[in-house]
Amino acid sequence: MDDKTAFAWLLGAGVFVVILGIIAYLVVMVLALIIPTWRICNRAGYSGAMSLLHLIPGVGTLIVFAILAFGTWPAGEATARPPQPGAR
Amino acid sequence: MEAVGLGALLAGKLFTVILPIIFLGLTTWMSWRIMVKAGFPGYLGLFNITGIIPGVGWIIWTILLWVFAFIQWPRDGASAPRVAYQSPAGPLPPQGLPPQGLPPLPPGPATPQALPPPPAQLPPPTAIGWVLSGALPNGTPLRFAFDESRQVLTIGAPAAPADLTIIDGSIGAPHARLHILPGRLGLEDLGTSGGTWIDGAPLLPVNGIREITNSRELRFGAVTLTLARA
Structure with a gap:
């Protein structure tokens, strides 16, 4: 096996490992995070597809949490308060 | 010299200590708000801290996320006390009104006054x-x-x-x-x-x-x- 062939094999194996890693990452994300978050988003009144933001590395989870924490839930919240005078 | 040393120390700890603490604080605060919106006590949002337990922390965190996603939320009102409806006209349809003698409002922060008690005898259905x-x-x-x-x-x-x-x-x-x-x-x-x-x-x-x-x-x-x- 000459150097070129060895390099091609190494490159192919590296790409394979990377793809396998990405697939494993996606499977873990879907099973562990996206399914429950999908349901939480639905129950809050948002589209379940919002949970796909988890797939953004680093800040995806933060974004989903922020929307759920600071957005007004379309399906209603348990924290109903009388509107302030003049407030809409 | 001390300032430089402190800066280097902070820079060295930026990704291993400082940013994770900020991230944990933010997500815990958000979890607290999400819990309140779902009708739970806000302190249950502290479950988010379990994520920092070495090794199994993220597994515990994920399990708790699943539990939160699939349990009944107080906001949905499923845990509210309900009494079977006794209609004078016959059996209760699938989505009927609750009966006389309704349960009182639970104590809450936004309860300026209690709901008036229902009448002892409801008027006959004269209008349609x-x-x-x-x-x-x-x-x-x-x-x-x-x-x-x-x-x-x-x-x-x-x-x-x-x-x-x-x-x-x-x-x-x-x-x-x-x-x-x-x-x-x-x-x-x-x-x-x-x-x-x-x-x-x-x-x-x-x-x-x-x-x-x-x-x-x-x-x-x-x-x-x-x-x-x-």
Whole structure:
């Protein structure tokens, strides 16, 4: 096996490992995070597809949490308060 | 020299200590708010801290996320006490009103006064329709007339399908649900931030369906409507 062939094999194996890693990452994300978050988003009144933001590395989870924490839930919240005078 | 040393120390700890602590603090704060919105005590949001346990922390965190996603939320009102409805006209239809002797409002922060007790004897069903009338905060008159041909009517903003649409920023989509029986009317709050009131008393999702047959004034967010028989 000459150097070129060895390099091609190494490159192919590296790409394979990377793809396998990405697939494993996606499977873990879907099973562990996206399914429950999908349901939480639905129950809050948002589209379940919002949970796909988890797939953004680093800040995806933060974004989903922020929307759920600071957005007004379309399906209603348990924290109903009388509107302030003049407030809409 | 000391300042440089401190800066280097902070830079060295930026990704291993400082940013993770900020991330954990932010997500815990958000978890607290999400718990409150779902009707749980806010401190349950501290479950987020389990994520920093070395090794199994993320597994515990994920399990708790699944639990939160699939358990009953107090906001949904499923845990509210409900009593079987005894209709003088016969058995209860699938979505019926609660009976006389309704459970009192649970103690809460937004309870200026208790709901008036239901009448000992409900009036006979003499009318076949109801009218909700009032005005938007900007003065636009509102009037909804409905009969008893349907058992449930949804009240809400136009952002979602609703039977009685109110165009106002304080109205949720959906906002509340009217339950109709012959001669009787019930109201259920769906938990929007605008809130629902019956004769000045707040109606919370945990209260479930409350009878409003003899109520006069209903308030949805900033919109007050008067209830009358047609």
